[in-house]
Amino acid sequence: MPKQPAPIHATSNFPHELTSLILTQLIHLYNHDPATQWTQLRHITRFHKAQIENYFLTYWLPRLRILMYDVCPAFDAEPMEYRYDAHIETDIVHFRCIATPPDDHTVKYNWAEALYSNSDARRIILRLASPLLNNGYAGGCILTDTRISSPRSDATGVDLWFNWKILFTHMFAEEMLVKGAREDAMRIFELGLKVTLRDKRDEAIWDALRKNYTALRGKVLAAHRAGRACQAYKMQTRFVANGPDEHVAAKIRREVSMIFYVPGWQSWSVRKIAAYRAREEKANWNLNLCEEVVGGSRGGWWDGLVGKWSGWEGREERSEGELEGELRGGV
16 A cells, blocks of 8 residues: 655744744834834734833933923923933933023922822923934924823932833823824814815814814823723814813924824925925914014014025925925924
8 A cells, every 4th residue: 555645734834033024124114103113013022022122222212301391480491301311220211401400499399299299280291202203304203291100309300210111101002092082083074074175185184183183182191091981082173272281282282293193194295294384383473374573573583484484385495305404404
């Protein structure tokens, strides 16, 4: 009797090296989206978790700025700014104030408030910026008042220590919640739009985000921090008042462009992006499109702004290369 051939067993196992390479490439596709990398892709494998955590420690953490406001309420002072200084132990990092803080008990009180208080009037704001965000255009940083868990500060208020992994976990989890709510609200809003022209739809969505985003953010985070589920949010065509987080909401309106939340903005021309950025910056100065600052308040700094906006709006000649340089400056 002829000998039967050995059975062939199908297998779905890729070589380990190939699997690891594919997963690594997948992670790199989201370099522009640190919230997704940290909250989702970090948990693929133990190897990639260690890889991502090391990347965030060496790339993102040094770009984090911790800003303490209302240090001296009697003065219109700049915030105290803390920057990464050293990795002390496993999960503890040291941040240091870049300037000598005022000899004032308010600094010590603010850190005590960050540690013990459940107040919504948060004075500490986190700012994360990088050329990786929004194709490197200015106006695309992450601004949040996520609470720092168990911060330790010295008596002078110069040095600060905290657990960086816990901070990033809380911060990016909140970013993902806000992102999901924003995208759901935009889908509902788009379904009700009557216009069909692409430029008109883009403008309508951008305008609705300008009027609604900070209120939506405040509602979602207030529910999340109170342990409640947030109901569906419907974007309005009128301005919606903000909640108790007005301090961070005002900074978001001034520093974060709504362009980068409009679906498909990546296909916009640089001239279209520039025109919208001019409109946003003018709105932050409470100017109508035809207004200018006149009289004694006008100086060289203002002339520079007017000249920049004229180029962005196409009223002065600018090449696309010049516009790219101006729109990406300061990232």
